[in-house]
Amino acid sequence: MSQTPSLLTVICVVWALGAFPTLVVGLLRWDPVGRLGTSGLGTQMDARWGWFIYELPALLTYPLIYLVVGNHHLVGDIALALWLLHYGHRSLIWCWLIPKPNGKVSMSLLMSSISFNLINGGLLGWYMAYAADYPAQWLLDPRAIIGILLFIIGAKLNVWSDYRMRRLRREAPDDRVVPSGGPFKYVCCPNLAGEIIEWIGFALLTWCLPGLAFALWTIANLVPRALWRRDWYRENFESFPKNKAALIPSVI
Numbered sequence: 737m738s739q740t741p742s743l744l745t746v747i748c749v750v751w752a753l754g755a756f757p758t759l760v761v762g763l764l765r766w767d768p769v770g771r772l773g774t775s776g777l778g779t780q781m782d783a784r785w786g787w788f789i790y791e792l793p794a795l796l797t798y799p800l801i802y803l804v805v806g807n808h809h810l811v812g813d814i815a816l817a818l819w820l821l822h823y824g825h826r827s828l829i830w831c832w833l834i835p836k837p838n839g840k841v842s843m844s845l846l847m848s849s850i851s852f853n854l855i856n857g858g859l860l861g862w863y864m865a866y867a868a869d870y871p872a873q874w875l876l877d878p879r880a881i882i883g884i885l886l887f888i889i890g891a892k893l894n895v896w897s898d899y900r901m902r903r904l905r906r907e908a909p910d911d912r913v914v915p916s917g918g919p920f921k922y923v924c925c926p927n928l929a930g931e932i933i934e935w936i937g938f939a940l941l942t943w944c945l946p947g948l949a950f951a952l953w954t955i956a957n958l959v960p961r962a963l964w965r966r967d968w969y970r971e972n973f974e975s976f977p978k979n980k981a982a983l984i985p986s987v988i
Contacts, residue, residue, distance in 0.1 A: 739835050742784075743913070744859070744862055744863060744866075744867055744945070744946075745945060747859065748859055748863075748945035748946050748948075749945065749948045750950060751855060751859065751953075752945065752949035752953075753969070754953075755949070755953045755955070755956040756952075756954040756956070757758040757771050758953070758957070758981075759955065759956035759959065759960065760961025762956065762959070762961070763959075763960050763963070765960075766915025767965070774871050779842070779843050780841065780842055780941065781840065781841060781843070781846065782833055782839075782840065782841075783839030783840055783841050784831055784832055784834055784839075786840075786841035786845070786846050787827075787830075787831035787841070788827060788828075788831045788832075788844050789846060789850070790845075790849035790850045790853065791826050791827035791849075791853065792824060792827050792843075792859060793827075793832060793853040794823045794853035794856065794857050795820070795823040795824060795827045795828070795853045796857070797821060797853065797854055797857030797858050797861060797862045797909065798819055798856075798857040798858070798861040798864070799816055799819070799861070800814070800861070801857075801858065801861025801862060801864075801865050802816055802861050802864045802865050802961035803816075805865035805866065807866065807912045807920075809864075809866050809868060809870065810869055810875065811868065811874055811875065811941070812865075812944070814875070814884070814941070815860075815938065815941060815942050816864070817872060818828065818884075818887055818938060819860075819938075820939075821891070821983040822934065824890060825895070828841070830898065833902060834902075835945065838840065838922055844972050854952070855942065856946070856949070856950045856953070859949065860942075860944075860946045860947065860950070861943050861944075861952075862946070862969060863942075863945070863946045863982050864942075866876075868944070869946075879940045879941070879943055880940070880941050880943075882937070883937045883938065883939070883940030883941030883942070883943075884937065885937065886934070886936055886940065887934050887937035887938055887941065887951070888937075889930075889933060890929075890930045890932070890933030890934030890935075890936075890937055891930065891934050892930070893919060893929065894924055894927050894928075894930030894931045894933075894934060894981065895927075895928030895930075896918065896919075896930075897915075897918070897919060897920070897925075897926040897927035897930060898927045899914060900917060900918060900920065901915045901920075901927065904916070904923035910971055912972065914969055914975075914976055916977055919942075919975050921978075922973040922981065922982045922985045923980065923982060923983055924965055924969060924980055924981070924983075925961075925962040925965055925966070925967040925982055925983055927956075928958040928961060928962045928983060929962070929983045929984065931957075931958060932951075932954055932955055932958055932983070935947075935950055935951045935954045938951065939951040958983075959982075959983065959988070961981045962982040962988075963982050963988075965982070966980070966981075
């Protein structure tokens with residue numbers, strides 16, 4: 737047992753460092769798995785079933801490890817509740833509401849997403865079940881308080897923006913629309929910004945390497961996607977404001 741945190745640390749550091757070349761590759765627009773709008777590699781399958789299949793490991797892995805081991809603690813319980821709120825919605829509800837009934841996902845995207853969710857869920861479950869050692873007053877620490885607040889704010893921004901975009905797309909005759917209203921006035925992708933804020937908050941709350949690694953990977957995956965989406969709006973809508981930010985007003 738004494739070697740478990742050391743091994744976990746090495747794995748988490750290696751995993752976290754992998755986010756940086758992934759970000760660079762995404763910014764260079766090389767996308768073999770199809771995250772940025774390309775077809776990806778391998779056969780294609782229905783987007784709704786694909787989303788359900790590749791989000792399900794995230795919903796199950798971390799909770800199963802933590803709950804089966806049985807080494808429960810308050811911080812772990814709160815972190816698990818936040819995790820389940822996010823992935824319960826993403827894997828059981830939102831995947832069936834995607835406003836593209838004929839959408840497809842590639843097998844490369846499916847397999848990379850399953851692997852990604854298994855790794856992150858496994859590392860967080862491992863840490864919370866075996867290595868977590870929070871002070872008794874941790875939930876009064878500014879990091880924990882700010883982390884919970886950021887998670888809630890980010891989740892609300894993410895969900896509101898997704899459903900706003902879904903409604904606007906359903907009203908558009910060809911499913912091509914520039915989302916408007918609310919935070920869409922200021923950035924192209926408030927839904928992606930909200931998800932980044934969520935997991936930065938989660939990393940602050942848990943204050944652990946698996947949480948940090950997950951936040952870094954979220955940034956590495958979503959920043960290029962937001963920039964790609966802004967480029968797509970610029971290319972397809974002449975009226976689109978050229979100076980609108982992708983994620984953070986006046987920054988990016």
